[in-house]
Amino acid sequence: MSSPVLQVRDLRVTFRSEGGDVKAVRGISYELARREVLGIVGESGSGKSASALAVMGLLPETARVEGSALLDGEELIGRGDRELARLRGRRIAMIFQDPLSALTPVYSIGYQLAEAVRVHRDVSADEARRRAMELLELVGIPRAGQRASAFPHEFSGGMRQRVLIAMAIANDPDVIVADEPTTALDVTIQAQILDVLRTAREATGAAILMITHDLGVIAGLADRVAVMYAGRLVETGTVDDVYGRPRMPYTLGLLGAIPRVDESGRGPLVPIEGAPPSLVDLPPGCPFAPRCPLVYDRCLEVEPALLAIGEAGQRAACHRSSVIEEGDLRPVDVFPLPPSTSPARTHDRRAQRPVVLAAEDLVRHHPVLRGAVFKRQVGTVRAVDGISFEIREGETLGLVGESGCGKTTALLEVLELRPPQGGRVVVLGRDVAQLDARERRALRRDVQVVFQDPLASLDPRLPVSDVLAEPLRTHRFPAGRTSARVRELLELVGLAPGHAARYPQQFSGGQRQRIAIARALALEPKLLVLDEPVSALDVSIRAGVINLLEGLRARLGLSYLFVAHDLSVVRHIADRVAVMYLGRLAETGDVQRVYDAPAHPYTQALLSAVPIPDPTLERERRRIILEGDPPSPADPPSGCRFRTRCPKFAALDDDLRGRCIEEDPALAAVTEDQHAACHYAEPMHVV
């Protein structure tokens, strides 16, 4: 290996806070070779972003940064802002997570790009503009000349992220730091952006420091990976080594905790108990020790150093890594699995079970109004435009789709229990259009909801006891037994009953979501509507909540409507899946069938875009990368809504295309329990 382009030695970052010094980064060292992609993986609060910002010199003044970071032999730490400003953008560039706040809203895209060029180079305005166009084309923005005069708000999230990448590579930097560049994006857009990042690396030869919480994203992109926990690196090595032979229990746990889109296993995921430690007062010893099943005396006394293990340069910070190496332990060997709780189901049983929720041709349109005094309707957003599905007792329907496809609108429409704009909603055999106010209230007992953000869905001013008592009081549960029921509920979701007097803020994210689930279960509902219940949670916490949901369903005989954008989670938890695109269902059916052989081109693209945390597989996979962004639901294309981005449509000849343009495809049976809305549906294996 040639000399590293970026060499970080014993980097420490400390933030001052009222509670004491927060040691966000506690001495990390790594090297980044030329043209190399190093992935830094960690959960929120592990210090991964702080370490990158420290290298860039972008931390606030109040943060104390120690250690050394050499960029081609030039020290970055401790340099003045003015000196660093000359390097930033030219030698070392950054791509941020939120592409909207990283662009100035009042200047055009082209101007901002040209500015990025002119800051570091003495070129004329014309030349800078020409360079800006080149860059926009390089990152795949069509009609660059026209789009350059657009403003950031006119671009979609994916487009903005492309612009940021263009800006980062504008001056051929040696190092690009990408901080969660795809976290805010949908999976098909994420696939596009990762592709652009690869192109950018080819074009500039820059090394990339990729920071993310998503093990799947790194697997396909990075050469080497470093896992961070509580401000330190706990394992480093090539992607193949770390993913194939993890030697640190935390890495093992992370790998075991993610549901995989290519695995149909219904067994429980590997949960990592507990939560990451507070970085204010770390006890001596290994910070992971309280959550580690392999812990022994020494782990509690001495914090392990990052030591070489094996031949290929893999390193792990664990006293027990030799034990793991000798036994070549897998996640399930290290972490005790909760007993499997999902009963096997067969097909003929499904038809016999009663229908809990049925939606027929559900429609929800929002008017687009204009004018201040006299509002007039100038258009219609077809958020949900005729979808049908049914959920039978004891099963989970996963409703998946990208943001803006109408899945949340559909869910809210069901929860309203009011006559929909069009179509029918039947809950437990009762058409909601025929309910009077009292019956509707009574029916609410049986339909409960869990929202995405557990902090937003719990009233910050109510202690947990009152949060859980609220549904009970509303439905006249005997007041004398409320207290007992609250304790029972807390135990049901794995929390201590003594926690009832605390406020939601005093719990971690996973615990809060458990409280939200407990509240939903208070009245023993039949149907639970889950709106992205785990997407706001960290990987290690997520597994525990998914296991809890699975266990509860089996124990209490619940049915779930599980709305999510994460296809891996849906494969793990759902029995049936419905894929939504622009207010319509593209494909529905049995989960295993749909995932094994999706028939609709959109489902195929979606599934092929999901990263798999397996580097070998990820390198060999063929990806279907969709062009562009989803059209606006206010103005959907004629005929098939997907045709503007459809790879299959693109490959058809004109005669066959005619049908896609003119005729709106209905859901048609492809196999026994799989329906796709495509004229040329054809099952294909993609994962």
Added chain:
Amino acid sequence: MSVPSDQFSSVLPSAEPTGAAAALDETRVPSRWGLVLKRFRRRRLAAAGLAVLVALFALAFLGPYLGHWSYTDHDFNAFLEGPSAAHWFGTTQTGADVYALTLRGMQKSLIIGLLVAVIATGLAALVGSFAGYMGGWVDRVLMWFVELLLVIPAFLIIAILSPNFRGRTWLLLVLVVAAFLWMVTARIVRGMTISLREREYVLAARYMGVSTPTIVFRHILPNVASLLIIDATINVSVAILTETGLSFFGFGVQPPDVSLGSLIADGTSSAVTYPWLFGFPAALLVLIVLSVNLVGDGLRDALDPTSGTTG
């Protein structure tokens, strides 16, 4: 601040002590208002503020019995004399006892200040939150009304109406002052409610079948409580000062009756030469406002679980 009575309090002991859950944990599960009370008690300053406020009330209503003079009496042997054993706070130029006057004024001002604050803020909270939460025509009608009141020159109206109050109870004055003090807060509360309405915990409560008034009282108002409490504490002093202004123009509390405001207004000109005329009523006014502020701060912190110590 309007506080809903918590009828189904979960502090009720479990009726059926059988079962594993009851046996496991016999400690009571505290309810929200129990916790708020506990957290309030823990704030020293707030408790001190409350004690001072109670003491001031006691002084205002019991103090006159201790003095030898009534506020209508005049001591023709002592004009403009400083504090002495006979006249604890001194006398005015007409020989009236300042101690008696101040206490009489404080009775008025305490009641006017607190009542106006409670009524104005309560009305603002109700109108604002219901308008914001329910939207539609309720919102429109209520907001039209608010805007109508906002464009009416309040002082002018009170001036025009005040001849009708003459001879009637001065409590009417409280209502009139309060009626012109709540509109801006109502608008702010409405704005905050609209953003709260979309919060998931409000949605969750709605999909649970919780009724609109309950949602407003249980989820909306406690979450705008910080604003309401600050507003109420400010309103106390604003009400006392408004009353002063009105009295000055001859609309409010009329002689021979007095209020703290009218006493301060009279005493201002001689604040340097005869400090007791100004000093005692002014000091008591400061004390009232200060203690109300301390209580308000304590209440706000007790209601807001994110502040300071945890419950």
